Amino acid sequence: MDIIESLKWRYATKKFDPSKSVSPDDLQTILEVGNLAATSYGLQPFQFVVVSDPAIRQQLVPFSYNQPQPAQASHVIVIAVRTDVDAEFIRESARFTEQVRDLEVGQLDGYAKQMIGAITSMNEQERLLWAQKQSYIVLANLMTACAVLKIDSCPMEGFIPAEYNRILDLDAKNLHASVVLPVGYRAGDDEQQGFAKVRKPLGEMTHFV
């Protein structure tokens, strides 16, 4: 399977070549694969914040524990979770589904009610964690798409969300930075690229019942 070869090729790139840039077409493909991620109830409780502006990418570095990837990569994709997933948002999502599937308006009211019950039974913190989990499915899809396109990436949890939110004005958009993926092309002298991939053997990772 090609994906296996692609995922073996992938590694968490520590040093990007700042002179190389991901093409608009490839960026579009990567985001499209991310947007096809499965999410809880299909609610897609996230948005992509794609940072290409070099000055802003540089501003992110001190709030990324001084990791240089946000500055050196071609684009920084911030997967931000929505903080506005409420009854109204869910009803609108149901309306959108009715529209896409040529259903009558109101046909999904019962299902919307069920979703609203499930989501609003969570407190704010639980809802954030629920959305964050979904954002990791999106992250995985982005990484796979990059790998298939031979584009490098580096998943990053080591950053200060409140500062990312401030710099990218996410609070005003009802968003919260969840996980970050700089994308671009590896530097020729990133020594990490020569290291053997380390995965525990599948036999040690699996129990059969």
Next chain:
Amino acid sequence: MDIIESLKWRYATKKFDPSKSVSPDDLQTILEVGNLAATSYGLQPFQFVVVSDPAIRQQLVPFSYNQPQPAQASHVIVIAVRTDVDAEFIRESARFTEQVRDLEVGQLDGYAKQMIGAITSMNEQERLLWAQKQSYIVLANLMTACAVLKIDSCPMEGFIPAEYNRILDLDAKNLHASVVLPVGYRAGDDEQQGFAKVRKPLGEMTHFV
């Protein structure tokens, strides 16, 4: 990109054909793609619990809010997070990396210390959530692998972890059920398969900075 076509083909299968079974080779491929998932520090804080036994799959149904997929699918892949990610586990992981990369024993001691600092600064609940997030990257990889192989799957968060842990004896293995993926082949009359895929347009999902 083939992945896009595959992910568009994928849907959360509500009704599996219980007469069809995923082949051992395909199952191996799916798990291999899951095992190639990126995880925080490469620590792989999870294990696969693959349930094929029909009686046990049936037992899972009442603790899955009576969703029939665990009983009807070919295999239920439970992604369980490790509850034993401590200093010793991390040191062993570093030893294993040294071995795979032909490094001298002890060469990664400093890095191990850094990881231990980061992980043990989290309390038990935070560590569980940290591992659960990683498990969603694994979930995404499994779903993508299935889709590429034209194998159906249904990601499930709607289950009672404590009961899954009990039935599958996970506590004794220092594991905790995080998220569940029944895999198999769709039933011919699963009406969901005819529904148009619903995704908000990428333009509405993306902010450019």
